[in-house]
Amino acid sequence: MSESPLITSLRTAVEAAPDDVPLRLHLAQLLLDAGHGQDAIAHVAAALQREPGNADAQALMGRAVAPPAAPASYDWKLAENELSEVVPPAFVQSEEAAAPPHPHAHPPLAADGGDSDDGSLWEVETGSIKLADVGGMHEVKERLEAAFLAPMRNPELRKLYGKSLRGGLLMYGPPGCGKTYIARAVAGELGARFMSVSISDVLDMWIGSSERNLRQLFETARRNSPCVLFLDEIDALGARRSQIRHTGMRNTVNQLLTELDGVNGSANEGVFVLAATNHPWDVDTALRRPGRFDRMLLVLPPDQPAREGILHHHLKDRPVAGIDLAKLAKRTDGFSGADLQHLCESGAERALLDSVRTGRARMIEMSDLLGALDHIRPSTGPWFTSARNVAQFANEGGAYDELLAYLKRKKML
Incomplete structure (x- = not known):
């Protein structure tokens, strides 16, 4: 079948700009209309590898794999039957060496019913996971133990050394690295x-x-003590008041400061406040004074054992064969938990699209994940670029010494 000059020109353009998804989809559309179905599918698959959520690519793939006049359609039921014996899959390592759970999975936690009588809108959960459930991240665990957990577990020792429980803990680091799970x-x-x-x-x-909501939030935490109150995106909730002088947010920050000071009173024993932010340099300085969030903990991208656990978690319910988790973990240094999830999704998508093209269901293989890895870069890069400037030139009082040490170790300075 002859090819139109327009299609030939578009082929040349796509070869010169392989990451131009709209251009590639336009070529795929023309190929499909011209009867080049398999060629169109290949280009749509390449587009989906770059933009998995692209609705136009997904719709075009639906047309390409199941055209009305197709001699045979893809038998999804047959594929399920073929793969039913390998789910859950067997990894290359033995079951005894299976990787631990990863620090980004959120198992369902039972909602506590203690607050239902007063009509509170705040959800109170029962803590059912522990630090042992967090894969890797040994430095983070040690810091938490020394700065936060050990004094709380040993009241007599705390009394002997005069260790106060005043103040909260501020966790910071790039997004997608497990601060909520911790x-x-x-x-x-x-x-x-x-x-x-x-x-x-x-x-x-x-x-x-907003001020009333904050007051009710802290009151609920006090009624449900002992309680860990976790404030996510504290940089947005407690932004620098110098930057919001003429907005209603200033009153909200003042209310947050008031509630934090209230937590330090003897009447509020048993409420432990943690906070997380991707931008600690945007948090109001008053929030980091003694008795408030006076301790900071850097939560970095998962280390190699944690990465192995994350990959295991996202692949364990998929049909896989010949997956070398240790090799993947070694090659994904600097990836966040969210990046690793995206890697597994992309690898699975490559195998699925190949199964659709060939009409035969197959396993997700190491080549699928390595192929996807060629097109994925760590999302933490922009964060470290911003953080590097702050750590080098605005490290007041040594607040970012831990970050500086990491940047030097990774040769990012």
Whole structure:
């Protein structure tokens, strides 16, 4: 079948710009209309590898794999039957060496019913995971143990050394690295209940409502003590007041400071406040004074054991064969947990699209994941670029010494 000059020109253009998804989809559309179905599928698959959520590519793939006049359609039921014997899959390592759970999975936690009588809208959960459930991240665990958990577990020793429980812990680092999961694990270590709150849960368009929400939030935590109260996106909830002088957010920050000071009172014993941010340099300095968030903990991208656990988690319920988790973990240094999840999704997609093209279901193989890895870069790069400038030129009081040490170790300075 002859090829039109337009298609030939578009082929040349796509070869020169392989990452131009709209251009590739336009070529695929023309190929499909011209009867070049398999060629069109190959280009749509390449587009989906670059943009898995592209709705136009997904719709075009649906047309390509199941055209009305196709002699045979893909038998999904047959594929399920062919793969049913290998789910869950057997990895290359023995079951005894199976990787631990990863620090980004969120197992369902039972909602606590202790607050139902007072009609509170805040969800109170029961801490059911512990730090042992967090794969790798040994330095983070040691810091948590020394700075936060050990004094709380040993009241007599705390009394002997005059160690105060005043103040909270501020976790910071690039997005997608497990700060929320670690907060849940802290609650489990303390045998405490857990409340997770983000800025969208607190802010309200009506004047005074945001402050009232904060007050009710802390009151709920105190009624459910011992309780770990986790404030996510604290940089948005507690932004620098110098930058929001003329907005209603200033009053919200003041209310947060008031509530944090209230937690330090003897009447509020048993409420432990943790917070997380990707941008600690945007947090109001008053929030980091002694008695508030006076301790900072850097949560970095998962180390190699943690990466292996994350990969295992995202592949364990998929049909896989010949997967070398250790090799993948070694090649994904600097990847966040979210990046690793995306890698597994992309590898699975490559195998699925290949199965659709050939009409035969096959396993997800190491080549699929390595092929996807060629097109994925760590999303943590931009964060480290910003953090490097702050750590080098705005490291007041040594707040970012830990970050500086990491940047030097990774030769990012």
